[in-house]
Amino acid sequence: MTDKKVCPVQLVQPDGRRVHGSPYADAVTDVDTARLRGLYTDIVAVRRLDAEATALQRQGQLGIWAPCLGQEAAQVGSARALRPDDYVFTSYREHGVAYCRGVDPAQWPRMWRGVSLSCWDPDEYAMTNPAIVVGAQGLHAVGYALGAHLDGAEIATVVYFGDGATSQGDIAEALGFAASWGTGVVFFCQNNQWAISEPVQVQSPIPLAQRATGYGIPSVQVDGNDVLAVLAVTRGAVARARDGGGPGFVEALTYRMGPHTTSDDPTRYRSRADVAPWQARDPIERVRRLLVAEDGWDDAFAQRVHEHAEDTASAFRAGTLALGDPEPAALFDHVYSRAHPLLDEERTRFTDYLRSFEEAPS
Template structure:
């Protein structure tokens, strides 16, 4: 079952005009003015969190950051489709997903400042901490979904990854397991056009969603810069998972407008011309045009949302800079769920090593 494989699902055009797609319109028919404005607010605040974090990295306040610029609609639309009991398994770029799941903005930077091994309790927000091992989250999401099914829980999981991760064995294995055991997992690929410095055309000669067909998994291609289309398609896929019908693969066509991480220089492998067409498809401007044309967003509300984003950015910056440095012994915390003799021995050795410096004479 392949749905509209070669032409992405789209509900809002880049100029803000609404596209009539009855099979998807019904999936978002319950949205009212407050819902539309809430989606727009999440888009604006997510971008502000991201640009603030990039600035903090450039100023030496955090060590690294993976910008999401341009991918806000793919993340907000999919995250807002989740139910509270669903579980999201992310890579290292899904800052908007974490924000939409309720993670405090300032918690998003603590890991990247080097002040903690993990930033939040995944069970509190039903979203994982950033996964640095590319593609591993696909297996984690599949395993969690299988376990939930065995426990009789009617929940879904969603695994976020980029187009580059589809070249990893972990994603292939996850697709195989999910298909064979009908796991209630949604594989959400953000095709942002670049796997670090290599274009998607080099990674796959056909649309990435074609790969799901080989596993017998239904797939969708959606305009990843259209928050309404992403919301509708993800709602459909999650419902499919919750009812016990198995996995779904979503390819959200979007673009990473910034660097892969703040250590990357995208000008070395792509031109400004390459980005021009994507700037015209900006997900936030598209939603703004849509809302304005329908009389749902005026200058007063837009200013209020911008002010809210300013406040989030201010708190994020203040709290990030104020994170206390952890003690060296924190290195051994939370390695296991309980005490472990090996960790206790290593902790004692490390403390003895640190103490040895206290007894050294200062040589001038």
């Protein structure tokens, strides 16, 4: 009989006190006050940027946005465990990962505003653009990891997805393929408890990490609101992948504090009582309390963090407002790599249709 109880790795409690005796603590002994301040700065900046993007969508400047409110520690902690040459495959909510990979916030709005098919050059940041098809990136990551291994690259490939994606066939196929071929890919599941309006308990009667165990893939469940624990666990998983140890699976337990996207109303399927316990586990407040307890907090530092967060949000807003609307006929660009007669015919008919408005008598 399978034991359903899994104790998630935790290094910092919600009240800011450290957890002593965990073997994972050895993986973050280099995180001194300066580095802890850096992690705090990252988390605050990501939350501020996320709030700015949500406001821009409400103002009609973005078509849609997928908030990551509450999930910042899972994203920052895992991203800061990566090397520049590690390759990231993302879903559509990993704004914190993009921030840590150095993506210019002014580049992010392109796709969300609906003026481009992508946001940034993946090769420049070793990170793919947001993937809208749920779970598809799992197969892409496994294929890339296998190719990198055949090329002799000593890197880790990391793929991010949510709890809902674990119910998709693409993730199941990716896990099976990775296990069979021993590919160096780390499956990073942000279990934010909700697949739009469906709670995780409906998706799986056991912890999601145990699904990977069924494929023979080493897995670990971590407190996703504890940035140090996430950093430690991810460091171990990517080191194993780089060293040829095969795939790994990380389930970060966190919570989506906001809507699934800006077109969603979470009050229709969850109550304030559902959210309240997770508000007490806020990842920002947890690090702040730790810094206070260990004499790493002062007003000057708090002011620097605030200013950096505001600068990040301002860059995102400026990038959004600077984007013009594309020409309507650009709809047909970059559909095929070569000329296609059917597409050419559709472009001509559409152009003639638009021209008919210009030629119509006033």
